[in-house]
Amino acid sequence: MYESNHLCALLARHAVLTPDHVFAHRPGLSDVTYAELFAGAERTASALVAKGLAPGDRVAVQVEKSIAAIQLYIGTVLAGGVFLPLNTGYTANEVGYFLGDATPRIVVCDPAREGEIAGLSEAHCLTLAADGSGSLSEALPEVAGFEPVPRTADDLAAILYTSGTTGRSKGAMLSHANLASNSETLREYWRFTRDDILIHALPIFHTHGLFVATNVALFAGASTVFLPRFDPETIIEAMPSATAIMGVPTFYTRLLQDPRLTPELATNMRLFISGSAPMLVDTHEKWLTRTGHRVLERYGMTETNMSTSNPYDGERRMGTVGLPLPGVELRVTENGAEVATGEIGVIEVRGPNVFQGYWQMPEKTAEELGDDGWFITGDLATRDAEGYVTIVGRAKDLIISGGFNVYPKEIESVIDDLPGVVESAVIGVPHPDFGEAVVAVVVPEGAPDEDAITTELSRGLAKFKQPKRVIFVDALPRNTMGKVQKKELRETYGELFNG
Ligand code: AMP
Numbered sequence: 001m002y003e004s005n006h007l008c009a010l011l012a013r014h015a016v017l018t019p020d021h022v023f024a025h026r027p028g029l030s031d032v033t034y035a036e037l038f039a040g041a042e043r044t045a046s047a048l049v050a051k052g053l054a055p056g057d058r059v060a061v062q063v064e065k066s067i068a069a070i071q072l073y074i075g076t077v078l079a080g081g082v083f084l085p086l087n088t089g090y091t092a093n094e095v096g097y098f099l100g101d102a103t104p105r106i107v108v109c110d111p112a113r114e115g116e117i118a119g120l121s122e123a124h125c126l127t128l129a130a131d132g133s134g135s136l137s138e139a140l141p142e143v144a145g146f147e148p149v150p151r152t153a154d155d156l157a158a159i160l161y162t163s164g165t166t167g168r169s170k171g172a173m174l175s176h177a178n179l180a181s182n183s184e185t186l187r188e189y190w191r192f193t194r195d196d197i198l199i200h201a202l203p204i205f206h207t208h209g210l211f212v213a214t215n216v217a218l219f220a221g222a223s224t225v226f227l228p229r230f231d232p233e234t235i236i237e238a239m240p241s242a243t244a245i246m247g248v249p250t251f252y253t254r255l256l257q258d259p260r261l262t263p264e265l266a267t268n269m270r271l272f273i274s275g276s277a278p279m280l281v282d283t284h285e286k287w288l289t290r291t292g293h294r295v296l297e298r299y300g301m302t303e304t305n306m307s308t309s310n311p312y313d314g315e316r317r318m319g320t321v322g323l324p325l326p327g328v329e330l331r332v333t334e335n336g337a338e339v340a341t342g343e344i345g346v347i348e349v350r351g352p353n354v355f356q357g358y359w360q361m362p363e364k365t366a367e368e369l370g371d372d373g374w375f376i377t378g379d380l381a382t383r384d385a386e387g388y389v390t391i392v393g394r395a396k397d398l399i400i401s402g403g404f405n406v407y408p409k410e411i412e413s414v415i416d417d418l419p420g421v422v423e424s425a426v427i428g429v430p431h432p433d434f435g436e437a438v439v440a441v442v443v444p445e446g447a448p449d450e451d452a453i454t455t456e457l458s459r460g461l462a463k464f465k466q467p468k469r470v471i472f473v474d475a476l477p478r479n480t481m482g483k484v485q486k487k488e489l490r491e492t493y494g495e496l497f498n499g
Contacts, residue, residue, distance in 0.1 A: 005148035006176035007157050008078050010184065012038055014194070014221030021194065023218070024067055024226035027234060032067050034221070039144035040068065044075030046146050047139040051106055051124050055080035055149050058104035058159060060123065062086040062095060062113070064130035065204050065228050068137065070214060072108060072128065073204070077176075080149030081105075083158045084171075085205035087404070089462030092116040098161055099123060102171060102359060108136055130228065153177035159359055160207060162302045162405065171359030172303045174211075181352040182305035183215035185325050190271060190296070191312055192220035192244070199238050199245040200224040201231070207302045208276050208403070213246045236260050244271040248403030249279040249435050252295065256286050263292040271296060275306075275321075277400040277435045278391060284318035297321055299391065303368075304375060305353040308389050320388040321381075327351050331374070332383050341385050344392055347377045397486055399428030401436050404464045408486075411440065411457075411465055418456050420445045425476050425484050426467065431497045439496060440467035441476065441489055448472040469496060 002012040014021065019035035026032070048059065059076045061084065063069050076083040084102055086095060092113070099107060099121035109117040111127040111134050118125035127134035151157075157179055159171040192198075198217050202209030217224050225238040232254050235245070245251070252274060255261055272287065275298045287295050299321035300306035307330060310322030324330040331338050332345040339345040350373045357365035368376045378395045399406040408426035415424040422443040428436035442453065450470045457466050471493065477485040 002078075002148050004150040005078060005080070006151050006153045006155070007180050008074070008148050008151075010180050011074060011077070011215070011218050014218065018194065018221055021221060022223045024200075024224050025197070026067075026226050027237070032226075037067065037071065038074070040071040040140075041074035041078060042144040042146035043140040044068075044071045044136070045078040045148075046141050047136065048075060048079045048081060048106060050141075051126070051139065053079050053081050053105050055151070056082065056156065057106070058082045058084045058102050060084045060086060060095075060099060060102060060104040060107045061128075062088060062090065062107075062109050062117070062205075063128045064088060064110060065209075066128075066130050066132060067226065068128055068132040069204060072136070073210065073214075077151075077157050078146060078148045080151055080155075082156045085158075085160065085210060087205050087462065088203070089464055091460060091462060092120065093460060094462065096120045097169065098171075101169070102159060111135075151176055153180075154356075156356065158211075160302045170361055170364060173356040173359055174305075175356050177352055178305060178355055179211055179215060181327065182325075183211065183219045185327060185353075186212065186216050186306055186309075187219045189309060189312060189325060190216070190244075190273065192216055192222055194221040196220060196222035196244055196270075197242045198222055198224045199227070199235060199242045201227040201229065201235060201251070202246060202248070203229075206276075206404075207300070207305065208246070208248070211305060212275075212300070230254075232258055236265065239265050240268055243269060244273070245269070246273045246275075248276045249274055249283060250277075250402050250433060252279065252283055252287055253433060256283070256290060261290050263290075266291040266293055269293065271312075273298060275299060276403045281319045294318075299379075299389065301377060301379075303355045304349050304377065307347075307349045307351075307353065307377075317388050320384075320390045322389065323387050324349075324389075325353075328353055330383075330389065332381055332389075342382055344380055344382050346395060347379045347381050347389070347391075348374045349377060350374045397427070399426070399436050399438055401428065401431070401438055401464055402434040406438050406465050411438065411461065411467065414457060414460055415440055415442060415453065418453060420449060420452065423476065425486060425489055427486050427489050427493070429490060429493050429496050431468070437468040437497055438465065439493055440470045441493070442470055442472055443475060444472050 002008045015034040015038035022031045024032040104123045107123040126136040128136045157176045158174045161169045204210045272295045294316045298309035308321045310316040328351040334345040381391045411426040424442045431437035477488045
């Protein structure tokens with residue numbers, strides 16, 4: 001019955017084949033079977049359509065991680081809608097921008113934030129709390145059963161915003177085929193089956209937790225240990241009965257701090273996957289020593305889904321992101337021409353995984369996504385003779401703190417607007433826990449006041465974007481063209497969090 005809806009046909013495969021198999025083990029809560037998951041998704045689809053959702057309409061969602069939130073994702077796609085998840089840390093101000101840009105038909109938020117969010121747009125506002133309560137659950141019909149809205153491979157299934165370096169966020173449009181093809185590839189490449197139990201501790205408003213972790217588990221008919229957030233204690237408890245985990249490097253550095261992490265604890269585990277930010281070779285080595293397992297590192301981004309992965313059976317090379325996935329073409333270029341083996345260039349990617357462009361930004365799309373299908377990622381890398389890709393930096397100074405992207409320009413604009421500030425430069429510096437920490441280098445107008453600046457920033461910015469340190473200087477270093485030398489700043493302050 002799901003066959004008319006491209007992505008849902010694959011998502012629902014195991015709800016039909018093994019309805020009684022457990023999709024989610026939830027510590028302290030009841031298990032959720034595939035049949036229960038999909039019954040809830042169908043009821044959600046019915047409710048969305050009853051609230052006026054038409055094919056192609058966006059459903060913007062800023063809610064805590066829960067099974068009901070997964071059902072909202074599947075329900076939106078079943079109903080022919082376009083799922084638009086938002087980071088739970090975004091302030092009302094930030095959410096307002098996304099609602100204005102994406103003009104969703106429906107917005108779903110936490111009941112505690114209804115007052116702030118409901119008035120931001122014309123969208124019909126529903127609420128969903130972490131425990132599943134709220135006006136969305138009240139709108140669900142008693143009976144499951146929903147005829148999926150027919151969608152083709154090229155229709156949109158999701159829009160995920162990835163803030164741009166210019167400060168303006170871009171909505172990456174992902175089609176049914178983009179998501180379905182990548183999840184199928186990963187399921188096969190990483191050998192996920194119904195016998196797997198995946199520890200799912202990632203947020204579900206980001207490509208990693210939503211499309212890599214959730215879709216791959218669903219496509220395989222696997223079970224998950226479905227956790228609301230990353231908590232080392234719960235992960236240590238879950239590991240003896242689980243088979244796999246997907247995480248950001250921070251997960252691994254935190255777990256390494258726990259003396260209970262031993263080869264015995266990881267006996268049942270077959271796969272540790274890391275991505276979303278670079279994992280230090282040192283972390284790879286420590287993990288191997290402590291657990292006997294080599295972390296499998298992969299690389300991707302919101303626009304491309306996953307593009308490369310270290311091999312499952314072959315050599316996993318620490319410090320590299322592996323080889324292009326089956327069906328994905330990758331080249332490293334400089335000024336459009338491929339560089340020689342070992343030379344640094346920008347990664348370009350082509351394949352069924354590559355997105356459809358940026359929502360309502362044809363010019364920006366044309367700059368980065370060519371008519372020939374090659375997408376310029378902006379990541380700088382080298383490729384060795386065997387094809388292994390090593391990422392050496394980001395062309396655009398993006399900061400990744402705890403797995404979340406922070407765009408310096410956005411923070412700088414907010415700081416520069418504060419009273420007592422002449423100008424600022426925001427950089428990422430190595431941090432043992434977060435990978436990178438946000439640091440603001442500020443030129444003050446008179447006597448510097450760090451407290452005033454941090455207080456102001458905590459009002460307007462999500463926590464993960466707030467600088468961990470504010471440093472005052474007389475002037476920013478500039479080159480002859482007047483460009484601020486961020487590389488120099490990163491060198492000067494590179495040791496701030498070292499010990
Ligand atoms: P996002 O769109 O939030 O998934 O962020 C994508 C960016 O994260 C990429 O463009 C890379 O810069 C970075 N990234 C993802 N995986 C890795 C990795 N394994 N190593 C280094 N950088 C990574």
